[in-house]
Amino acid sequence: MKKDFGLYIHTPFCLQRCHYCDFATFTLEEASTNIDDYINYLCIEIKKGSEFIENKKLRSIYFGGGTPSLLELAHFEKIFKELSQNGFSRDPQTEVTLEINPATLDEVKIRALKQLGVNRYSVGAQTFNAKHLKNLNRKHSAKDTIDTLSLLSELDCNYSFDLLFALPNQSCEELKEDLTYLNKFNPSHISPYYLTLPTNHFLNINRPQEEDEIKMFGIIYDELLDKGYSQYEISNFSKPQKESKHNLIYWTDQDYWGVGLSSHSYLSRENNFGVRFSNPKTFQSYYDWVSSWQPKDSLINDRRVENFEILNQAQSLTDYCHTFLRMKQGIAFDQLVDKFGPQRAGQVWQIAESISQSGWVVLTPDRLFLSKKGQMLSNQVFLNFTFINKFIR
């Protein structure tokens, strides 16, 4: 079966560092490089890597970050030109998403980006509450977010909204206020993210209790369903036909290539379960790697890329279960058999049966998916579908 293919392009620059953020990104002041140089190396990576990409018909391009809305038009033009010169093709159905922070785009730039083919925005708004924005070290105000959303609406843009919840000292009432603000707009897609932090992080002080967190998710869920959204993945809700094509690539075992600092890739190959790798995480190591990469080094056999793994069956089955189970549609038995054979598929169904008393999963003869309770405890559920040490190829 021919797979869909998505391209992720990382921008590791931000105006500030939010206290909770663990992504590979630097403020413009602390970065040991400038944006022009970074884009030059990114384009070299596209040119060299393109030799090893078999399917160059793009279903999705995702500019993620960091804050890609900080890039200038000339940077986008350069990247798109590099892609087309190296055989990557787009059509009107190709989803081209740009992650943006409030107050980083104006009307002129949005119109120009549209000309270049950007047809979707993902707005990192997080909350409208001034106290929480400050506590998280966000640079923008609620008014900035409102202005940005108003502009996107006026220009008839397709956009998604990132909402962060379970914040320190956040009450259910404050979360409801965020949803009330959000209701004044009409994003086609909303991603409510539970604030995730390492155990000893200072922002863990005064987080809502577990039962309140569950209540918060319930508030979001009920409100969004009431407003015509459907939940197609644990943290993603969309209006009909407005699911993110890029997200779907990640969760349905399709191929993606990540270019730029720290980006992750998964590429399938015949006769094996595909490869996974991630790019170097510092500017110097990324630049050195891009510069020294010889055409004879294949992307799928480049041991100098960090975390390069040729997946075995157990790893592949683990990834498959963890990603498909994030989706509302869950795992389809016949597709599981197609990829892993009846024995492994039977094993997955047996595990599901053995934990069915917990109420975490819903099991039918042809489908397996998480219950609402299972979604809240997904990491615990996924442990049952982690096969790394259970069998080897």
Ligand SMILES: C[S@@+](CC[C@H](N)C(=O)[O-])C[C@H]1O[C@@H](n2cnc3c(N)ncnc32)[C@H](O)[C@@H]1O
């Ligand atoms: C990679 S960030 C980039 C978006 C953009 N720079 C911004 O912050 O507005 C994408 C989204 O990840 C989510 N995110 C970042 N750190 C998170 C964390 N520690 N826990 C949960 N969600 C997080 C935020 O909602 C954010 O909008």
Ligand code: SF4
């Ligand atoms: S703006 Fe976004 S990517 Fe940048 S530090 Fe904040 S959360 Fe992270």
